[in-house]
Amino acid sequence: MENLRDKVLKTIDKFSLIHKGSKVLVALSGGPDSVTLLHLLNQLKDRLSVEVAAVHVNHMLRGEESERDEQFVRELCRSWKVPLFVERVNVPGISKGKNVEAVARRERYRKFKEVLESWKGDLVALGHTASDLTETVLLNLTRGTGLKGLRGFLPKRDVFIRPLFEVKREEVENYIRENKIPFVVDSSNLETKYERNLLRIEIVPILKKINPSLEDAILRETEILREIEDFVSSEVKNLVSAYLKKEKFCIPISTVKQIHPFLFSEVLREAYRRISTKELSFEKVQLVRKILEKEGYREIFPHRGFKIYKEQEFFCIEKEGKFEKFSFKVDNLPTTVETPLYRLSFYKNRGIPILTVREFEKNGLIVRSRLPGDRLMFKDFSKKLKKFLIEKRVPFSIRDKIPIVETSGRIIFIPNLYARRVNSPEFIGVEFEEKAESSNSRGEDSKES
Template sequence: MTADFVLHALKKYNMLEKGGTVVVGLSGGADSVCLTHALWSIKDELDLTLVAAHVNHGIRGGEAQRDEDFCKAFCEKYGIEFKVLKADIPALSRQQGLGEEECGRKVRYEFFSSLAGENGKIATAHNLNDNAETLLFNLTRGTALKGAGGIPPVRDNIIRPLILTPREEIESYCADNSLSFITDSTNLKNEYTRNKIRNIIIPQLKEINSDAVSALAGFCEYAREDSGFLESLADEKYASVVNENVIDEAEFSVLPNSLKRRVAARYLSALTDKDVLSKHIDALIQLAGSNSALETVDGIKLKSKDGRIFIQKDNAEPFSVDIKAESGEYSFLYGRAKVAVYDTKDLQNFNKQLLDNSIDCDKIGKVLKLRSRQEGDKITLAKRGVTKTLKKLFIEDKIPEEKRNSVAVLADGDSVVWVQGYGVSKSFKANAYSNKIMSIIIEEKVSDEHNAK
């Protein structure tokens, strides 16, 4: 039996170009032995640089070392470059808070990627049966169309040249080419979900349809095609619905559900590396138009307000410092306040604009508070002559809610004297007849979101 089945998959899914590097994951099992040998047999035809990579997970004691020794001997026999990584997966999984299976997969692909480099390909030995089993696993656990697509033949630089090949043909290839292989003892234990599907469910399905595996895998291909089409539509809609991590609720709400779910999933996935589940997608869809808040995947807080969904940041921490009615500088949580006091003789050097924004010292006490806003704060702005609460002012000027506590408010007892960005209250405004006046300038701390003013 030749490697034509591998060539067929490589061509159908455009997996490889001639002259490239392929890192093949070699565990020592029938699938990976078959794939490694098949790629070795066609490497000259395709001008491939072939590297076999093996990970000793440190889980099965003597069996793990046996597997490593087998893979090394196999590669020496066929002159294949062999790379091995020894990893203590149980210890790593505890350190990283991951299950051993997930941790092992992460370690394997990181190792494979390090060998493949930027332009190389990673070949894994997933086959037709694996695809059918993955479909059943995903459907049982709960999935949408993307999960119904099973294992993609190509994902980024990862290729699966056996994805069209049933396990029976793989074993026939090994027999025809006198290839020995080893069997992982855990594959025989039905306490693992995948093994239950492989050893119990699939045989039952074959009693209904002897070609059940091919039928299931064929469905996966149709599902991938449909999913790909819908994803391309979602790409177009995403650009019109989402701008700088803000969702336009009007645009979002008119999308068909199939596109709405995809846009929601993409939005959440852009915010975190954690797995985005159906419950997170459903909750985001329900949030639209609700004028409420939501804590979603990875503890991210989202808010629906004024026709938009956006990330709700934690409110700035309130602050309060004493300010004397005399010249000086005062540090506070969000910057520095520069206070300057002038006598009557200095007033001739003040222009009207500066005077209009200064405080009459005769109208205030000797010690003031520079603080965050408080419930009920209000001010009559000298220029506007209208009394408004700070809450209403901040809303009208669209100051983000999470930043409002960082706006400096100068108060004398319960009275608001001056507000950063708005100026002095009419009741405390200096004039040409003032004996002593005070000005205040705020220099904000330089940060990613604030520049010094």
Template sequence: MIRTAAGKFASAVKNHRMLEGRKTAVVGFSGGADSALLLVMMVEVLGTGNVLALHVNHMIRGEEADRDEKFCRDFCSERGIPFRAVRVDIPMLAKERGTGLEETARNERYRIFAVAMREGYDCTATAHNASDNAETVLFNLIRGAGANGLSGIPPVRGSIIRPLILCTKDEIVSECGRRGIPFVFDSTNDDTDYTRNFIRHRIVPLAKEINPAFEDAVSSSSEILRRDRAHFDSLSSQYSLSSGRKILSSLDDAVLSRVLLDSLRNAGISPDSEHITNAAEMIRSEKVRSSLSLPGGVFSIDRDNLRAGFPDTPDGTVPSVLCEGVTVLSEDTAAVFVRSSADSSKYINPLKNIYKLSIHVSADSAKINDVVSARERRPGDRYPFGGMTRNVKKLLQSTKLPLETRRFLPVFTVGDEIIWLPGFPVSDRFRPCGDQVAELWFFSEKNSDSSRKE
């Protein structure tokens, strides 16, 4: 077994054909041991003039970040390596986008790499290593990931290559010492308040007490999973929802789950493992028609036809599909749908601190067998309660609710049928008549300090 960083670098480059047909590269250069060794090795393979060392200063660590940028600039100047530094105010961007620092920084780095490659570079090399891969696999395992997450960091993804992916951190630092390659240290790597650092400093050492070659073992497992996943992905790519219910129901679970995952994601839906399981059960059930509310849309079945996305509406507006729990309808309104009234308090109580107005109604859960949605009112909307079919517009004209509130009231539907207008009774057909009681809530008019409470 190869134990040196140089040997593992050569093995990864060869086995994954990282530099096949590639003569120039952008190298992500942070100044740490990983990227310093990567840069030196890439220069050795491609030549000094064919490599661009690209440093991204995230402007997160103040003087320490500026120190790292200067170190990288001096490192390249001393060796004649083309260098570029790009500064990005990650804290500001993260605040504007409502995303985490780590996610924002990662997205910006890859955007900057892509821009640099347009100048004629064949690929971008990043310094992800076997220790990073082990931490990623553990992180995904703890979150309950499937084969994709447990496959770890891909050695090659399009034009992104990772030549150090088989090298452990210890091997990299040892190689830097042997070659006399200087590097800097990021002080935030010791902060165990970050999940990844907690895994690195607390969990990985325990795993290495059981197996000192833990990181190599994870790399091997990741490679096996990537091969298996590629096989199943190849099988699943032959099918889609248009293949029909009869064909899809005959597929192995591993293939069907991948078909559903790809199809739902392509429709703008973000399913979790439970959603995939429920959709597969629907396909294999004996029900002629059924539907499943999902984050971002609906999965529905009508005989042999399967569909994912938003249901069609006559006026072209898109209804808000209500999943179990809270659904934000607009900047100032929200809804809650629960199939069991016993589950409502955990959703309702926090919202009562955010919104001034709350209206709710109970409904027969057993009769809610289609998609529950909230949509804008339309001319001619009607629904029955109290033994009569009522015109929604006239109902609103008779209500004592303030005009501003009435303007934003949606109607709640099951499939195409209106079952409730907030402020009025539930549709006669959905009145509770048994033990299965669902609840629908509508919230509006945020408190002035709600942004702080959220």
């Protein structure tokens, strides 16, 4: 078997994990992997010209065992003469809930970075091995995650490096035996314990009957997937940067038609992520792809406050400007009122008759956006305006923009949707004109951006 030290040096070289003069903080749980990693890096520190320290996070989740682990790493680092930082963390909202491990993990990584910063270090070295990678990939494949899941964790990401990336568990075990290195049962690695154990104990040994070099196969495959991911993401970034301006992404439909549907989906996801910091689900992406094939103006609101739409020439993603409520009092005629979607003009004896002159002279009228509790009167019944708009399939996004005409507290007109008609020779009438939506949905940024 290849010497473990040489193998790790190769990994460090292959993925450019550590540069000369770096300060490397080893995340030390006390388990076999992290202890091996610390032992190796501590031995290699002169050769690599690096400074090495360790950090241990005690989550205090398992009482005495946690204390034992902390005590163990303290003694180990003392005897190896490695500076050690110990952080005791109370995971908020404790208990043995399913999420506690995910929370603890996030908390741990946050602590690693904090300690790294205060130590003025460069890198945090994690003890994950090719065996962990194999289990992660199988687990993610089983759960059904996307490309990122299938390629598993990375040899390097941000300040985190994984020098044991290409090392198998057996190699760690041999190294520990040969070098008589003490360790505790890795207590910080509780996450998804049940599922990981199924994989580690039941699945992997059977798969190794088919291919004894299972970990190497997974390493090769994840390498291909990492390369693909890198390629796709560089193509995506080029396109997103080219068409993203000030929190608004607009790409010509003609360009969309030239790029591969897969690339478009990824561009869509990335542009939406940058604008909204939210994720577009697989289903929403499919939906967007479908509207692209349709004629005319189409829009989708994947999350409140964010809009994806296509019009004649452009496909766009933008923040919806937070809409201002409006209210205009009308008491002399003729008057034209500008509202977001409609221009309304009121005349004497012209247009749709919605009010008698007498009523108008007594109460005037108001053009406003809808209010909670609004109701519409019909012949024999009344109905909540909200319910009415839903029944009429008025999209949520424009409900606040529709002008409501009321007089003395009663709704008498909504363009295209509702009109109380009066039958009187002397009446106040309304005429309305729909504003072209496209004129404000392209080119300029929305108010809020």
